[in-house]
Amino acid sequence: MNTAIGSLSFEQSALVGTLVVDFAIQLVGWLVSSVLQTDKLYDLLGSTTFIVLAVGTLAYAGRNTARSVIATILVCLWALRLGGFLFFRVLKSGSDSRFDEAKKKPGTFLVYWALQGVWVWVTLLPVIIVNSSSRDLQRVLWTDVVGLALWVLGFILEVTADFQKYAFKQIPANKGRFIDTGVYKFARYPQYGGEILVWLGVWLFCTPVFQGADWASVVSPVCVASLLLFVSGVPIQERQAQERWGADPAYQAWRARAWLLFPLGPRWWTKQPGSTAGGGVQSS
Template identity: 45%
Template sequence: MLEIMGNSLVKAAAVDFGIQWVGWAVAASLKTEKFYDLAGSGTFICLALQSLKWGGRYHFRQKVNTGMVVSWAFRLGLFLFTRILKEGQDRRFNKVRDRPGTFFVYWTIQGMWVFLTLLPTLIVNDKREDRPLTSRDYIGWSLWTAGFLIESIADYQKSAFRGNPENQGKFIQHGLWSIVQYPNYLGEIMMWSGIYLSSTSVLRGWEHVSIISPLFLTFLLTKVSGIPIQEKGAFKRYGGDPAFHEHIKKTPKLIPFIW
């Protein structure tokens, strides 16, 4: 069983990094990052559906978790791709799009993000035996649903705010953005934590290593490519506005009423 699952994970990793590295080759030659996020989201969809097909069982839990991954990836990928087409560039890549070596690292990190975040779903979809639904499934799916709504609403509110010419040079501090500074990241963490929680209903032994999914995602968003980059840009744009400093002082960063 371990060998069979290992083979499935190896195939998934090969497809994952194959897509990223081909994407890097094309993006580096064109010196563009416009389809970076789209490639990442597309890889999630591809691997989620392909792992379900490789498993060949189509148990209810497998279909629900896979459907959640596909729904999230489709919505987020379309949102990010539409946004970059509208804005013309992604500031994260200003210093790397003309440096193929560094650009390659970014694409490789995306491959790691896809594989590690998707790990619980890959393992569950490879399960031959089915098990009855448990409270962990229902709690996990409820957590995912709440996270999906939070991220979707937060993205819509910020997009609408930026699209209003009257808000030029202003920062958003209404709606979900008045409750926490980064509601979109909170929603993302909730979704993948929910999928992992549902997966624990069938995980056994070493398979619990897939807890790295929500942990790695949280690390990326809070320490690497999420909050740190957003904070740096926000202080650069609004650092001279006393209202901005008051906002970040009184508004929890990620978790309402705590941090």
């Protein structure tokens, strides 16, 4: 297709177009979910939006480079796995506790959907740029190798952590207990570490085509890490963990010896961001 919008360049047109489609999907999702007062579509549509925008920009460009195809595949694999897992989990549990009150208040619920739209678009920026860029390098660079390696390591870590935690919760004897087995024996939030590695890897893989303002897309991995460590991940889960197990000596001992995000690394990773004491969070 390779057409631009008005006086905008092709790359700028892709950025604007994906932003419009992104928020259109969130708006439809909010309308349906508000009428039905359900939260089952939230994570599903969030992951679906990643796929729609990634595949859409690839098709919109009308030209496929090896880098753009691989970047799109990485996004789709991640989104299909995460979206499928979260949708299955909410169907099995019946609801998502994050939205118990919000889904009854359309205005409040809209804020959640709008924030999801921002998260999707900002996180996907490097891939949107690569898919709409006419620049590409034919040779393999160190950023390609390291980027793909980070993505693979992060994906494996995230999948393993989610599977092990889900299996742990299915055992009746574990009801009310914190998980300290599997990868959780060594790290308190390995699924967060995996998520950060995935998007750092995607960004690094996309960098060879960047010029000028394209480098601002570093906001993608920075945003993912910041949300998990300071907003929607660590702070919320830390409060819940302290309420449940704060007085449990076993929990405090595990928390003091386990790393925060990865099952290895320097000891400062054991500390909760912004705190002088060791800490971490349980994922939902």
